[in-house]
Each structure stands twice: as C-alpha cells, then as structure tokens.
Amino acid sequence: MNSLAELPLWASILVSIFLLLGASLALIGSFGLSRLNSFYKRVHAPTLGTTFGAFCILAGSITYFSVSQSRLVLHEVLIGVFLSLTTPITLMLLVRAALYRDRQKGSQDVPNLDLPD
Amino acid sequence: MSASLLNAAVIAAQILLVLAMSFSLFRMAYGPRAQDRVLGLDTFYVNGMLLLVTIGIRTGSVLYFEASLIIALLGFAGTVALSKFLMRGEVIE
Amino acid sequence: MRRWLPYPAMSGLLLVIWLLLNQTLAPGQFVVGAILGVVLARIFRLLDAPTLRLRNPHRLLLLAARVSLDVVRSNYAVAKLIVRGQSRAVQSGFVSVPLRLTNPYALVVLACIITSTPGTIWVSYDAGRNVLLIHVLDLVDETVWIRTIRDRYEHLLLEIFE
Structure with missing residues (x-):
C-alpha cells in the first residue's frame, strides 16, 4: 500500500496543506449537514466540500502526480469542472423538490413555486 | 523525511474524510424527511469520491482517478433521479 | 467553415477534454480528439441550441478572479x-x-x-417576470444580497454576454 514517492520538501508540504485543508472543509461541511436544524439551512453545508474542499484535494493530487512523475498531470481538472457544473443542478432540483413537498404539506413559510404539471 | 510527512498528511486527510462520510451517513439514516436523506446521499458520494482521490495519491496510481470520475457521474445521475422522484413520485413518465 | 464547425469553441473544448482524459499530446490521439470534437459538435447542432456570442471575452478573466x-x-x-x-x-x-x-x-x-459560493443557492428563475429566487443561509438584509448579485456578477455578465 505504501508506495509514496519521495518528493522535495516544498512539494510535500504543499500537498499536505492542500489535502488537510480540503479534507477539513469537507468534514466541516458534513458536520454542518448533520447539525443544522432545517432542511433549507442544511442544503448549504455540503457546498463547502464540493467547492473549495474538492478543489484543494484535487490541487493536492495534481501537485503530487506532477512532481512525482515530473510531467504535468492535469486530468483532475476534469473532476473539478464536472463537480462545479453538476452541483448547481443537483442542489437546485433538490431544493425545488423540497419546496414542492412543503407546499403540498400546506406549509406557509415557503414561497410559492409555479411548477409546470 | 518528506515521504513520512506526506504519509501522515494523507492518512490524516483520509481519517477526516471518513469522519465526513459518517456524518453524511448519519443524515442519510435519520432523515427526518426524504429530501434530507437524498442530500445526505449526495454529500456521501462527494466525500467518497474525494477519499478515492487521496487513496490514489497514497498508492501512486492514476487509476483511482477514473474510478472517482465514474462515482461523480453516477452520483450526479442518482441524485437527479431521486430529486425528480421526490417532486413527481415517479422517475420515468 | 460554418457547415463543418458550427460550434468551434465546443469542438475545441471536446478536444481538450479528450487529451486530458488520455493524458497525452500524441498526434494520433490529437486526431481522434479533433474528429470527436467535430462530429459531436455537429450532432449537438441538431439540438438547435442558441449560439453563444461573447462580446468581451477578456472580461471573463476578471469574472473568474472575482468568483x-x-x-x-x-x-x-x-465554515x-x-x-x-x-x-x-x-x-x-x-430572496427574490x-x-x-x-x-x-x-x-x-x-x-x-x-x-458555488457557499451560503447562497439558486432556487428558481422565472423567465416571464425575469425574477430569480435564491436562498441565503445568513440573511441579514435582503437589499445587500440583491445589490451584491447585481453589481458584482450581473453587471459583468451583461458586459460579457449581451
């Protein structure tokens, strides 16, 4: 399992910072998800992990593979692009579904959405 | 020296990500409503994908990248289908 | 030119994605990616998507930095x-x-x-009234958010796209 390449010190410090920062952000996001007290607040928490948290971890991966293979390894960028394009779609659909269900239950403190039938 | 630093950092990051996954699993299991569970699932797969990226770093293999790309793709499709199900009560209409 | 390359930017993007996925700049893969880009863009044309015209492409950099x-x-x-x-x-x-x-x-x-900016989520957009509905986590003053979106993003996007 342990086949980590020996990197120059600056590179391993950089990769470590990226990984720890990203993982902490993902953890804080998921912690918020389990802690916040209403659905509409909870929906904000995971975006910590899907935006800057994911970018940090992907940047760490890019740095590690680029330095250890001494060529530019960039394919992690694709995951980043994909994530930032899909998160708005999933969250928007989820919030709209929640709004719709709340309206159906007769809750008055959510705005009315004119959904096509 | 630098490899042991990196090793410690990767393991720490993996522990943090597994903790994050357990928090989202908690939300998935305890709801209270269906949209909370779907949100938990969405967070769960993103965290799992990030965990796979760190596993890729630890093993030095680029193969894990493709696995995480597939997880991202399938997770996205799954969440969209589930949200649509919540909204209409059916996926295929 | 327009017959073969209806969406040049999209073809270029598909080529870049193909090369990134394969982690190579080999001429063979370059050709495969280019063919893929041209063919998929032509298929995309069947969807009748509106054409994209950027008026001030260089302002995209400013937008990216700001975002x-x-x-x-x-x-x-x-956090x-x-x-x-x-x-x-x-x-x-x-907030509307x-x-x-x-x-x-x-x-x-x-x-x-x-x-992508945590704390705000796009909920829905009403094309008829041209009103956007967002949800804000830390809502102190509605007018601040309306002003932020209009001055920071909408103004730039208008410059770039319209």
Whole structure:
C-alpha cells in the first residue's frame, strides 16, 4: 500500500496543506449537514466540500502526480469542472423538490413555486 | 523525511474524510424527511469520491482517478433521479 | 467553415477534454480528439441550441478572479458559522432578485456562481417576470444580497454576454 514517492520538501508540504485543508472543509461541511436544524439551512453545508474542499484535494493530487512523475498531470481538472457544473443542478432540483413537498404539506413559510404539471 | 510527512498528511486527510462520510451517513439514516436523506446521499458520494482521490495519491496510481470520475457521474445521475422522484413520485413518465 | 464547425469553441473544448482524459499530446490521439470534437459538435447542432456570442471575452478573466475570491471568502464565512455553533441561531431565508440578464448561457454561469459560493443557492428563475429566487443561509438584509448579485456578477455578465 505504501508506495509514496519521495518528493522535495516544498512539494510535500504543499500537498499536505492542500489535502488537510480540503479534507477539513469537507468534514466541516458534513458536520454542518448533520447539525443544522432545517432542511433549507442544511442544503448549504455540503457546498463547502464540493467547492473549495474538492478543489484543494484535487490541487493536492495534481501537485503530487506532477512532481512525482515530473510531467504535468492535469486530468483532475476534469473532476473539478464536472463537480462545479453538476452541483448547481443537483442542489437546485433538490431544493425545488423540497419546496414542492412543503407546499403540498400546506406549509406557509415557503414561497410559492409555479411548477409546470 | 518528506515521504513520512506526506504519509501522515494523507492518512490524516483520509481519517477526516471518513469522519465526513459518517456524518453524511448519519443524515442519510435519520432523515427526518426524504429530501434530507437524498442530500445526505449526495454529500456521501462527494466525500467518497474525494477519499478515492487521496487513496490514489497514497498508492501512486492514476487509476483511482477514473474510478472517482465514474462515482461523480453516477452520483450526479442518482441524485437527479431521486430529486425528480421526490417532486413527481415517479422517475420515468 | 460554418457547415463543418458550427460550434468551434465546443469542438475545441471536446478536444481538450479528450487529451486530458488520455493524458497525452500524441498526434494520433490529437486526431481522434479533433474528429470527436467535430462530429459531436455537429450532432449537438441538431439540438438547435442558441449560439453563444461573447462580446468581451477578456472580461471573463476578471469574472473568474472575482468568483474565486468570493468562493474562498464565503467558504471561510460558512465554515466559521458551522464551527462556532451559531448556525442554529442564524436567520436564513429566500430572496427574490429582479434581473436584467436574459441570455440563457449567462444565466447558466450565474447559477454556477451563486451555487458555488457557499451560503447562497439558486432556487428558481422565472423567465416571464425575469425574477430569480435564491436562498441565503445568513440573511441579514435582503437589499445587500440583491445589490451584491447585481453589481458584482450581473453587471459583468451583461458586459460579457449581451
């Protein structure tokens, strides 16, 4: 399992910072998800992990593979692009579904959405 | 020296990500409503994908990248289908 | 030219994605990627998507810089909110933002920006009234958010896309 390449010190410090920062952000996001007290607040928490948290971890991966293979390894960028394009779609659909269900239950403190039938 | 630093950092990051996954699993299991569970699932797969990226770093293999790309793709499709199900009560209409 | 390359930017993007996926700059893969780009863009044309015309492409850089800064800043703000445990007391709510933007591509970019900055989520857009509904985690003053979206993003997007 342990086949980590020996990197120059600056590179391993950089990769470590990226990984720890990203993982902490993902953890804080998921912690918020389990802690916040209403659905509409909870929906904000995971975006910590899907935006800057994911970018940090992907940047760490890019740095590690680029330095250890001494060529530019960039394919992690694709995951980043994909994530930032899909998160708005999933969250928007989820919030709209929640709004719709709340309206159906007769809750008055959510705005009315004119959904096509 | 630098490899042991990196090793410690990767393991720490993996522990943090597994903790994050357990928090989202908690939300998935305890709801209270269906949209909370779907949100938990969405967070769960993103965290799992990030965990796979760190596993890729630890093993030095680029193969894990493709696995995480597939997880991202399938997770996205799954969440969209589930949200649509919540909204209409059916996926295929 | 227009017959073979209806969407040159899209063909180029597909080529870049292909080369990134294969981690190579080999001439063979380059040709495969180029063919893929041309063929898929021609198939895409069947969908009758509106054409994309950028008026000030160089302003995209400014937009990207501004968005990255805002993503980092709001990540910090939301993380602080969660860690300090004030999250239960915080007041969240929906805000309606009247927009001047109508270009569908600009709206897509705006949706990505608003959702990627933690603390705000795009809920729905009413094309008839041109009003956008967002949900804000830490809602103190509605007018501040309306002004932020209009001055920071919408103004630039109007310059770029319309």
